[in-house]
Structure formats: structure tokens, C-alpha cells
Amino acid sequence: MNWVVWRQYRAQGAIALALLAAFTAVALWQGLEVASQWHSLVATCAGNSGCLRQGDLIRGVANGVPYLTLAVPVALGALCGAPLVAGELESRTSDFAWSQSVTRTRWLAAKTGWLLLGAAVCGGVVAVLVTWWSGPENAQLANTFITPQYDTQGIVPIGYAVFAVALGIAAGAVARRTLPAIAVVFAGFIGLRYVIDDFVRPYFMTAVTTYFHLTGPGVSPPGAAWMLSQGMVSPTGQVVSFAVPDMYGGVLPASCQNLLPSLGPVKGGNQSMNAVYSCLQARGWRGFVTYQPASRWWAFQGIETGIYVLLAAALIAVAFVIVRRRDA
């Protein structure tokens, strides 16, 4: 079966390889440039972290390329995954393949196996290159938990690629037509990414909440942590952010509310706010910051990859059941 898979996918394989090579060239060229800029910045700033933060890293023409890698899984899923079963059913070549002395299970196992491996390799190679390329930027930025730092680097791109291809295969097996399966890949992949990014990822692990005295220095989480929320909390648990409309919105205790400076030019705002903070502090209010520490980055990557790979496995199982059961 392996030779059959190779014969069927060698054209796609060659195209994928060419694109990977082109991407590698761009990544190396741009990555080396960014690295040299970073080195001169490091030399200039002489260990001053504030200075490092301010330095510009110019990525030039290829600025958008890391964003582009977000589309790699969808392209694989739509162009290779969706037609895997559906294309054969549409052209009726499944009648040829399934009437050879190879069970449909083995046929599907060989094709999905190689394709998923290919997807994982593509996703992995791209992710490794982007991770290396983004090294200086990661060192400079405080937050590597956001798009595109988090979802183009590490191991999650592998999970995405495997999932998108599995989704395409399963959708093709269910729909028996390529185009609807492609539509499902787009909607399903983007939808799931959206749901997991916004609603699930913040809760992979219980976030750390640190409280601090409102009158004392503020606390910012160490390193490239992922800030989820910050503000003030009353003894009864009421949360108020530091934003102007919130603070002036009448939720603070009346005695403290009265101390708020009249709105005007921002200059010297901090001094006048100190009275308010002391007042709130006296009434048991505390400042808080909720975040995911930077040290959890790899754990998060692992959890997210695991979720996508498990979902992919479930989808592949569905495809197997359907292909085995369904009348050809």
C-alpha cells in the first residue's frame, strides 16, 4: 500500500517540499538578519532590559510571513485531507481501490497514516523555523502567549496541522463530496481555533492571582507571562478595573469616590490618585493581577497540542467507521 500512497501523493509531496524549501530560505534569510539586529541591540543596551524592550527589530518584507503560517493547517486539510476519501468516491476510483485484495481499513490506514505524518512534518518544520526566527522577538516581547507568538511556535502548529487534515478526511468520508468537505475544514478549523483560543486556553491550568497593596508599588508578573486580568477587588469580591469609566462609574465606596480628582489633563494624575488608593486600601480593597506564568508556556503548548491530537484521533476513528460500514 505504501507505494500506492506514494504514487498518488507524489505531486502534492513535491509541491509541499518546494514550498517548504522556499519558506526555509525566507526564514533563514530574515532570521539571520533579525539575529544580527538583535546582537547589535544587545550590544548597545549593555544589559539594560528597558532599552532592549524599546529597540526596533525590523523584519521588513517578510513581516507577515509568520502570520501566514497560521494558514498552513487549513491548506493541508482542505487540499489533501478533504479529497482523500471524498475525491475517490466522486471519481468512483474507490470502486477500483476497494475491490483489490486490500481491506478498506488497511487502505485508509496507509493513506491517512502517511498524510498525517506529512502534515505533522510540515507543521513541525514550519514551527521550528518560525520559533528560531522569532527568538529575538520573543526575548524582547513580554507576551509570547498571544497570536502569532503562541500559535506559530513550539509544538502546537503540529497539533493544528494534524487536526485540520483529520477533519478534512472525516468530513470527506461523511459528506462524500470534496467541496463541502473543504468548507467544513475551513469552518471547523477556524471555529475550533477561535473557541479554544478565547474560551479554553486561559483555563488550561488554574491562573495565578497575586494581590498587592494599592498604596504600594504595583506588581507585574515576571517574564513573558500571560496577563489575563488586573484591577481592584473589594472585600465583598467586587472587581473594578483601573480604567477611567470604571473608576468614575459610581461603584467605589462613596467616601473614596469623592476623593477622585476632577477629570482633566492627565498630568500629575498619579499623585491625586494616591488618596483614593489609600482610602480604598483602608476599606479592605486590594489590587490584583491574574496571569499564567511564563514558565507554563511549554505545558500550555503540550496541553493544546494534546487536545488537537486527541480530536484528530477521534475524527480519524469516525472516518474509519464510516469507510468500513458504508456501502461503496
Added chain:
Amino acid sequence: MISFRVDGQSGVPPYLQIVRQVRQAVRMGVLDVGDQLPSVREVVGAVVINPNTVLKAYRDLEREGLVEVRAGQGTFVRSRPPGPPPSTHFRLGHSLARWVREAREAGLDDESMESLLRITLQAEAAASGSEEIA
């Protein structure tokens, strides 16, 4: 070696057509005793019929004693069918041709000649049949 023709429209079963063609070939001297008949595969490939049909025809001919199957070699003509030798056919054919010319001169068309022949054959058969009964 001979080649067969099978007419799908004739109403005569294909196996019978083969049997008749072999008999005719032997009778007319196209095939001699000891000659080999085409193999089943050759017949089937040439005239596109079921191999079982050819086998059935050859079996019938074998039962008649006209051919014999030599294991591992093929099917061969064993004897001539009873009946006059080829020369008799030749002679009678000549006299029939003479009769046809005569009939045409008398103004008979082909269809009339055919029906005359058929009626004569039936009448002769009836006569010989009644003779036998008698």
C-alpha cells in the same frame, strides 16, 4: 485447420452450428481423418462464444464418433461421417445447377425455386414415411 462462423440471429443454437460446420467440413473433405480441430481457446477468441458451447459441440462430435480427444494434445478427426464421398456431392451439385438454369429459363424466380424445393422435399419425406409405415 478450419475456422467457424456462428450466426447469433439464425435461431440455430451456436453449439449445433459448430457441430454442423465440423460435419460439413469433414464431409466435403476440408478436414481429413487425423486433422486437428481448433482448440477451445482459439474458437472462443475468434468467434466470441462461451467456451462451454465449444466444449459441448466437441463432446457431441466425440459421442458421434466423428472426433477423438487425445489427452494433452487436442481434438482430432477420427472418422468420416456416414454418407456419400465428396465426389458425389460435387456431381449432384452440377446437376442441380443445370436444373436451376432450366427453371430460370422457364421463368421461375429464386423464391419460387426455393418453395418448389421445399415442397418437393416435404412430399418425398411424406412418401418415404408412408412407405415405412406401410
Added chain:
Amino acid sequence: MSWVAWRQYRSQAVIAAALLAAFAAAILVDGFQIAAHWHAILLACAGNSACLHQEPAPTLVNGLVSDLPYLSLIVPAILGMLWGAPLVAHELETRTSDFAWAQSVTRTRWLAVKAGLLLLAAVVCGGVVSALTTWWSGPGNAQSGGQFSPGQFDIQGIVPVGYAVFAMALGIAAGTVARRTLPAIAVALGGFITLRLLVSDVLRPHYLAAITTYYNLTTGFTPAGSAWVLSQGAVSRTGQFVSAGWGSLGTFLPASCQSLLQGPPSKSGSLSAMFSCMQANGWRGVITYQPADRYRAFQGIEAGIYVLLAAALIAVAIVIVRRRDA
């Protein structure tokens, strides 16, 4: 012919309408919340513009749909792929073109009606999405003035309609040339993304000659309104340019100023001291930008480019369909 095209695409039309409705619902719900929030800020700040832009910025955006408008960056490409690419290619693959082209309708008319319907659908989808997004972004634009900046420019105004029309035309043309759906989809997707990147990164800054202004480093300069700043930095008397990140500043500074760099530059005090030193040594601030009042012109130019390209692609498709043996 119109009925035929409608009959072929009605299920897609229903799906598109459903998706549009869902998008509209999410945007409307979220948009009204943002608007209410914005009104509260306006009231609280009582017309004080410094307050409106105060740090930390008031969070305008509700987390649930904050990313949703950005989906409209990729949706035109998807529509072009899924509807445009199969228009000719799939008919050729299933040989239904033999049926369609054997009716008493010329191929030109057949393609014109089908392509016309799809392009109209693209205009409607793009227009509705863009109108909703523009309205939704109103408070954000008022607060941060970012509608000219890359990313925001691309999802508001009339350019999304241009993108949608172009993507559809690209899909149709790719399908006509490739005669097979899957390669056409790949071409449409790759072509759309490449062209979008190329136009927004390389072409767009040069639609109109940018304005370059020199200014006193100690006083600083901010262009009025929602201008699009292309680059900002400082330039020495000899023409040496350092961008506003100041990362490579050290190597070019006169020795007298360099000592000021030893302190953390993030503290505004030392930075202004350095600016004074630079100013004294003949350095000037320089900014290159597209002024805010060109926003509509840029939208028009970009939309025009895409519509023209779309027209060219449709023309190619028609020529090929007419010429090619079925």
C-alpha cells in the same frame, strides 16, 4: 439563465445568508455594548480628549467577538475558493459543461450570468460584512484613530468589497484555466493571500506621495487625526537616520550624548535629556506619513485596483471559455 444560476447556487446562498445573519447578530450585540461603553466614557470624560486617550486605555472591546471582524480578512478568499473555483472547473470535471453548453445559450452568456451572480453575491457579502465591521469599529476609531493603519484599513470601508469581488473573480479564472477544482482552489487561496500581502505591504504606502516633516526633537510631533505613520525617527546633520526604536542610536551619537544612554532610556527624563543633546548636535526629528484626510482616497484607490484586476480575470475566463474546446 438567471433561474438556472439561482437553482445551482441556492443552497450555497442559504448557507451564506445563515452565516451572514449569525455574523450580523454577533456584531450587533457586541457593537451596541461597545457603543454604550463608549458613551459612558464620553460622559465620564466630559469632552476632555486627554481623558479619552488616557492610559491604561479603557477597554472598549468585549472579549467574545473581538477577533470576529478579523475573520473578514480570510472570508473573501474562502468564498472565492468554494464558489468561484468550481464554477467552470467542476462543470468540466463532471462533464456537465457538455450539457450546459449544448443548450441554446452561448457560453459567453452562460458564464456571464453565472459569474455575474457570484460577483453580485460577493459584493453583497463583502458589503454587509464591511458595513457591520465599520459600524462596530466606530468607537475604537474615535478613540485610537487607527482606521488607516494596516489591519484596520483592510476590514473597513469599501476595500472589503473589492477583496471579495477579486477573490471570486480569481477563483473563477483559476478554475477556467486549470479545468480542475482542487488546483484552482489552491491557486485562488495562494494568489489571494500573496496579492493582499504584496499590495498592503509594498504598494499601499505609495498610492500618493507620503508627506515627510522635519521637527524639533525636544517638542516632538504628532500628525493630526488618524494619520498613517510610515516611519518616524531622527536624522543627523550628515543624513544619518535612526528609527524611533532608537535601537541602533548609540553607534551614531556624538560622544557627549552617548553618556546619557547609560541610564535606562525608558525613563522619560533621560530620553528628553538625550533629545536635547541630539537637537543641540544638529539632529532633527523626521516623520513620514499619509495624512488622515487621504483615508477615503486610499480606500478608493485600493478598491479600484482590486475591481480592475477582477474585471481582467473575468475577461480572461470568458476568452478561455469561448475559445476552448469543450
Added chain:
Amino acid sequence: MSERRAARGQAAGASEGHSAGMAIETRALSKRYRRASALTDCTISVPEGRLSALIGPNGAGKTTLLRILAGMASPTAGAAAVLGDTPRQDPSFLAEVGFLAQEIPLYRRFTPEDHIRIGAHMNARWDATLARTRLEELRIPLDQRVGTLSGGQRAQVALALTLAKRPRLLLLDEPVAALDPLARRHFLATLTTALADAEGGLTVVLSSHLVTDLERICDHVVLLSRSRVQLCGDIDSLLAEHKVLIGPQKDTLPIERTHQVVQAVRTARQSSLLVRTNGPVIDPAYQAEDVTFEELVLAYMGADEASPARHLTTVGED
């Protein structure tokens, strides 16, 4: 050969209710799709070594029956034994059955040589030389994309690939429907030659609408109509059993009582009945004539087994 026979015997013993010497046996096979019944109560048997014609109007269930026998589809009810085995997804079963679907499914962008190599990788038993030799004999280029070949060449490629499996049962679903007479004859010649080569070790079921072709090459027939089996058996015996009885218009009742009337055509003066005889026809009022295969097929295709009376046709004035 003897080994093969022995293996077949074992398989026959293993399967319950399977009689020896039968390549195909089905019992009350039914297939329902969501709305319609594609196959109802189909009970047939095809002896080994036969070339069986599967005939029926479009939509009669021929394709469904073939797909069930090939293990490509599963029946809703009933059972099938193919070469003593239940049709299923299993290498040992698939290896014995060659199936050629109606659409001649081949990868249009692959060459015949690609297909031969694919087959070699997907079958434990694969006679690549056989396929290559056959295609070379037919002067079909092995290195040209299948999509660029003619319909007849494609059908020949597909048949050669199916035969390269060296199957014991060949199921062909209207493979010659779209071919010109010459291509059709070449295709059927390949088929009959393969049958002769197999020396009884190959059974073929061939569905087609071309009755004259089928009459020429088939020795067994299965006739489906309206998803049911109307006729199944040896062609020679069926032809011997059926007669056309021509007689006076009145009084066909005695005939109908003793013989099964398949089709009746009546005019004011004369009745012509196609009957399946039960013993000799002794009614002197009737003249019995032989039926041709085509007459038999057409009569059964038009017959409705539920109520034969409704289908008696009347021709001319009364």
C-alpha cells in the same frame, strides 16, 4: 488445479447451506435504501464455471446485486454465499472476486502501467505479466494517461486489471454499454478467452442490455425486474422449457391451468401465449413453437409477478 478444487471443497463445507459447485448462492437477499427497495427477496444460484447474463431494465437492481456480491455493499436482509464465503471486507475474500463497476473506475491521471503497479501493491496474488501481455496484444499504450485513452481502451485496461487478480469470480457491471461494436467484440473476446484459459475455474456474471451479445456468450441467465428475480437458470434448459402457443382466441383457460403463462398477446381471432410448460402440450388446438432468447427476455422483463392477468396485452379490435 486439484489444489484449487480441494480448497473450494473446504470452503463449501465451512459455509452453512452452501451447495457444492455453486459460485453464487443468495437467499432472500434484500436491499433497501432510504426510500426505495433496490433488491427484494433475491434468491439465485450460479454454478461454477458459468458465464451468467444479468439482465433487467434500468433500475431493476442489477448494480445493487453485483455490489453486494462483490462485498462492496451489504444487504439489508437475506444472505449471500460467494464461492462458499460471505461477501465482506477481507483480503481472502476480495482476492477471489474481481469487480468492474459500471463507470470503469480508473485514475484518469495515471497510466495503465501505474495501475498495474498499484495492483501489484494491493494484491497478494497478481499477474502483472498477464495484464501487460493482454494490453500489448491490444496495442494499448502502457505509458499514456488513462484519461486520454478511448472508452474501449479504458474498458480493456480495467478488464485486464481485474483479470490480473486471477479471480475465481468476475462481476462485470455493464462494462460494454458505451463501446462501439468492434470494441465490444474485442472486450468480449478477451473475456471468453480468459474463461477458456481458466478451464472451469472462473465464473463470470456480466450485466448488459445487449441481449444478442449475451445470447452468444452466456450459458446462464439471471433476470431482474422491479427489484425482483424473474428468471434464473441455465439458458438451454430455459429455452427448452418455454414455448409460444398459438391458437384460437377463446378458451385459453385450460392452458393457463396447466402451464404458467408468462405473456399473452390476443387479437380477435388468435391468442399467442408464451408459457413455461409443465410437461408436454397436448391441446391440439394449439401449435407450439420454440422461443428465442430475446423473446424470453422481453417477455419476462415485461411480466409482473404480482398479478399476471393485469399484464395480458390486447392487440387490435375486439
